[in-house]
Amino acid sequence: MTAITEFTPRPRYRFLLDRAELLGPLFIAPAILYVLVLVALPFFLAIYYSISAFTIFDPSYRFVGAKNFFDVIQSEVFQRTLINTFIFTIGAQIIGLLLGKFAAMLLMQDFPGRGLARALVVLPWAVPVSLATLAWQWMFDSLYSVINWTLIAIGLVNAEHPPQWLGQQDLAMIAVTVVHAWRLFPFGVVIFIAGFTSVPKDVLDAATVDGAGFWRRNYQIILPIIAPIVVIALIFGTVFTFTDLSVVYLLTKGGPINATQVLGSLAFQVGILSGDVAHGAVICLFLFPFLLIAVVFMLRALRRREI
């Protein structure tokens, strides 16, 4: 028999990392720091700017009260921008998620090349937005538009006066919404595929035996079951779209004559490009109440799903 080695206590500090009360704060600290420095600080700074007369030409913190807010609300450009933002957000959600659902239903079927099709569908996500928008810009181009070429070829539009997608106010709004919907589409597909695969097979079989046809199965069984996931996707997409300026900025720069301006792009133009930080901050803060409502809904939907 071998002798049992004698137990010698090791120095205490060697076990410091075994202690949850030390390790916990250590690990959570970066996250808290991040939230404080990069989320909370800019937010309070924005509130502060919005009630001051801060511009990059006159960086003074002179207090002006609610004046900036009245200026912005009364501005016609802002009113138009607010309406645009809603059209842009809601339109892109409807188109993106609806097409996403249909595509997901198709991609759930078994067919040769399904893997490739699924990979292609996710592509708009993987392409940098600037590159993708450039491609769309060519498709909407006044002279070389492949969309117009197609429409002329099938005789839907007059070759003499083809639609100027980025030059006419209504069409430009449709164009930016469609491009953004195209960016949301893969997200919709992924969410719906995840939802469809989460529905238990027994439930679908039971519905089939119980006499439910395609429509009833889809809209009375599957959709209600995956509703919580879809709601989360919807709110997520809404927040993502509401705060986004990339498509608008890259495609139209908010034009023509502010016809496609959204809150993000207007704030960027006023606050950064024109240097009027105070008014830019006010425009940004208009996002806040809407986002707050969205986040409350999102958290509620999440909680309902947990039960």
Place this chain on the structure above:
Amino acid sequence: MASVSTIDIRKQFGEVTAVDGVSLEARDGEFMVLLGPSGCGKTTLLRIIAGLEKATSGEVRIGGHVVNDLPPRARGVAMVFQSYGLYPHLTVWNNIAFPLRTQGTSREQISRKVEWASRLLGIDHLAHRRPRQLSGGERQRVALARALVREPTVFLLDEPLSNLDAKLRASARSELKGFQRTVRTATIYVTHDQVEAMGMGDRIAVMDHGRVRQVGSPIEIYEYPADEFVASFLGTPPMNLIERDGGSLGFRPEHFLPKELLNGFEVQEFQFRVDRMEYLGSERILYGALDGRAAKREVTAKLPAHLALDGISAGAWHPFAVRERELRYFDREGRQTLNR
């Protein structure tokens, strides 16, 4: 009310043959059990009868009509699934009402039938709950009520008791059997549990590798197994099979007794070496081997626990015997024969 039959049903999944030429009939009002190990094709066969799966070849007949090309909803079948398949977003009431709604039944008739079915199964007080608020046994009853409410021509049950705990399973078994007696609808019940099969089935079809090995009443299946598979699938422990010129000899452990207990009967005698013993409360299982040719196979004996085991000890040889009438003979292919 009607009978259900399958005629030479075959089902291929790619290279794999899941069901290999099954012809079966569940008569009107009969409780038919499909029994077999997992992967033997019994669930696939049930799904083919329901119309959820298309047979590669063969015919399904319900009430004498070929229903191969009818969708599930037109077959008049009701099915209860292993995990019940309740609609999680609907209340119990709406779950039960769902199959009626799809048929366009009138509102008052729906509420009358839902109430009738839920009262029959004792779940009328749960009407407004959702499936996740129910216990396993309650879920199973809701699934049954949903199957019952449309008054189907045939019930298809796919291991409906396997998600219940052992105690509940015993009571659910007798309830289910009683329920079937009341509604008198042809029922096909899939299980891998021989106790369920023996306890509930009017007839049992034992399946293995996509084929039916034997169809018969529980007594026939147990007493006269058609082949070695059936003999060794049923019974705990299963039938002893020992080699004998060109075939095998079988006898149930409970018929393998100390010789002195069988004085005065026509018996066949064996020398039995007891290796170990298990005491199970109501009975004692003895594991060991026989002398001679069959020494390699383990042989078991099942004795009532109250029997005094005078002189029987592990490691020693004892004279054991089986009554001649309890011996079964199997030929070279494993099929039961009458000639010895």
